Amino acid sequence: MDEILLLDAVERYLKGEMNEQEKTSFEQMRRTNPELDQLVVEHHFFLDEVNRYSSIKAFKNNLHETQTKLEAEGVLKEKELGAGAKVVNLYRRYKKTIAIAASIAGITSLLTYAATNLVAPKADAEQIQELSKKIDAIKKTTDAQGKEISKVKTDIPTKVDPKIQFKSRGTAFLIDGKGYLATNAHIIKTSNTVVVINNKGDEFLAKIAFIDNVKDIAILKIEDKDYKNIQLPYSISKSTTDIAEPIYTLGYPRDEIVYGEGYLSAKTGFNGDTLTCQIDVPANPGNSGGPIFNENGEVIGILSTKQLQTEGAVFAIQSKYILKALDELKKDDKYADIKISSVSSVRKMERKAQARKVKDFIFMVKGN
Amino acid sequence: MKVYPNDDLLLKGLASNDKQAIEALYKENFGLIQTYILNNNGTTDDAKDIFQEAMIVLYEKAASGSFELTAQIKTYVYSVCRRLWLKRLQQSQRYNSPVESLDEVVPVEEELEEHQKKNEAYLMMEKAMGHIGEPCKSLLEAYYLHGKNMQEIAENFGYTNADNAKNQKYKCLMRLKKLFFTQYKNGN
Incomplete structure (x- = not known):
């Protein structure tokens, strides 16, 4: 509760809402109590930030409304790039080149894929299945080994x-x-x-x-x-x-x-x-x-x-x-x-x- | 030093967040900025983004009260947008050759550095506000952003009395401060 009163006093002081007598005694306290002084300085800074935040927020709001209004009225129009552009718009210029390069790459990869499929021998389905079984078996043994290793690891006493x-x-x-x-x-x-x-x-x-x-x-x-x-x-x-x-x-x-x-x-x-x-x-x-x-x-x-x-x-x-x-x-x-x-x-x-x-x-x- | 009476009026309007001033600035300057950005690898959306940011820079300057216009607003806005756009091009690495222009520009580097710092603090506050949750967010916004007093807040938020609302506000404020300062310290 004391802290609430204290901060309230600081705010009233900063806003200039104190009467002469109150103000004099508050300033006296501020001189003798560095913590209070620190609080006043900090809160002053904070209130300034809040005020600035509040005014800029209001301004942004108005800006936004004005822009929307002008857009609706047709005052702000989308403009086309003028012929007298001082700097060539590089992105737009390169857009075509990029598109062409990308399509060439796409076509090439499609062709390569088709060619590989044609030339490559068809794999024997049974063989593939057998191989995958073998792999399964190998995987099982590795898993078992892994378990063994981790068990051994936990059994070893740590040096600390x-x-x-x-x-x-x-x-x-x-x-x-x-x-x-x-x-x-x-x-x-x-x-x-x-x-x-x-x-x-x-x-x-x-x-x-x-x-x-x-x-x-x-x-x-x-x-x-x-x-x-x-x-x-x-x-x-x-x-x-x-x-x-x-x-x-x-x-x-x-x-x-x-x-x-x-x-x-x-x-x-x-x-x-x-x-x-x-x-x-x-x-x-x-x-x-x-x-x-x-x-x-x-x-x-x-x-x-x-x-x-x-x-x-x-x-x-x-x-x-x-x-x-x-x-x-x-x-x-x-x-x-x-x-x-x-x-x-x-x-x-x-x-x-x-x-x-x-x-x-x-x-x-x-x-x- | 030249004086531009119309520009001064616009700045005053801008400082008080007047919609008419904003609209006038849009009408007078957006076309030029859009042409510049479209000619330099950008889109209309980029132009809108950059223009908005430049308007915020101008607003910050106008609201600070210490801003003296040494050039036409048009030149200033153009210089800011140009700098912001070059920076963005560099960041997105679309930047190929230095984009020079024949139009008049004024140096704005210092202002933009300051704006960058302020913008970071703004984003931190926005993030902190987004993280405190409801009803804290609405409560603090009602008190600090919309200037409501504790009595009104107690009524709107259904607290039995102003003291209860005050307690709640204190808790929310502490959370907001903590969130904000944590980011602030890490950010620096």
Whole structure:
């Protein structure tokens, strides 16, 4: 009920229906209450859109009526193409050619068909039947084999122990095709077992190679003999990105990979935090740890947290901290071979093609 | 700068959505546009479409109140239609060679970009309105489009009193806003 009164007050304020006293106290409230101010601004914008919609709709209506009326009166006539056409109407010119070409093709195929029928020997009906029986028999054995195989498949125990109860999940992405992934520390910090699952549903066991709870960055290494090295199509940006630059993210808020796009809204994060930056993309639990790409397909950050009170405020860890984490990790001889690609091969591609390409390199992370 | 008193009058009429002004504009300009489009790979239906869109552009300008006519309406409408048609040809890939014309044109690119944005918002609102369902759609249209007050709405829609109608309106409005802003955020 309060909300109804509030919005009613906002509408009356915007329409100028408040008396002086009411208006003064409302403006006072607006100054002290940023949420109210936000509501006023948003509703003002919305009402403007509604008004414009309404006036254009009325205008379109009139346009339509006038046109119908003039057509009925014969003022608007269908005109024939004048002789003084400046540009030759190509479609009309080619129409004949196309028609001729099509009929030639049609006649040729009819003739070929007739000729083949004449020349080809007539098949023995009995033979055909026998053959089809043979095929039936072969089909039966294949079916049986197929059943056997699927039975065997279900009997083989999966390498990931199904008894493990996964408590947390999020998103991770490859930073080196040798099986190194970056993600958020908070997803896996209490986990003993970490499993990553790619977009096709293949599961791999991974271990935590590096974790920094303060910066909320973790590097995972896939330790699974089924994993094959791949070449990454994107790079990790060393520089900071500009405000308003379009960005997109891919992640696993649900079991399927989900795409979201938006823009960088501030160079710093919550309360001026310089570790992160603020972005405006739709994000849900499970998106954590996902990569933020800029238009060139370079990773500019890791999606990390969402401010609870404010809709649309999402924060990302800047990509330079991934590079710093890698430098730390390389000090360990075991990981000295990590290398990140410096060029993104999807750079010139359209957004759609980029997303299609990079989605295979983004994994769901589960930890127990 | 030349002044066209008749044109100014037409614009004023257009801004107030006056049918006579619309009819006059049709009679004076449609023939020229139709000839242009027919000569450039189009049909009469294309001409009607393009002309209507140009009229909306002109209406938006006229209604904004800040529009100063620097050329005859005829030239302006022709320039807008020409630009819109070239764009459509490019999109449908029927575009073969640049279609140049000897007629006078004025630059309209900025206006059309603005129109494009407004049109997107219009389509989003139309879609949102189409999705909220009845009685929400009629109720909000009665309040925001036709300027009915809550008492009248309560009577027309069979609510026991204005407060009930207000409650219903609030729920509908919230749904409309949500639908609209979801599209708006995704669109940008």
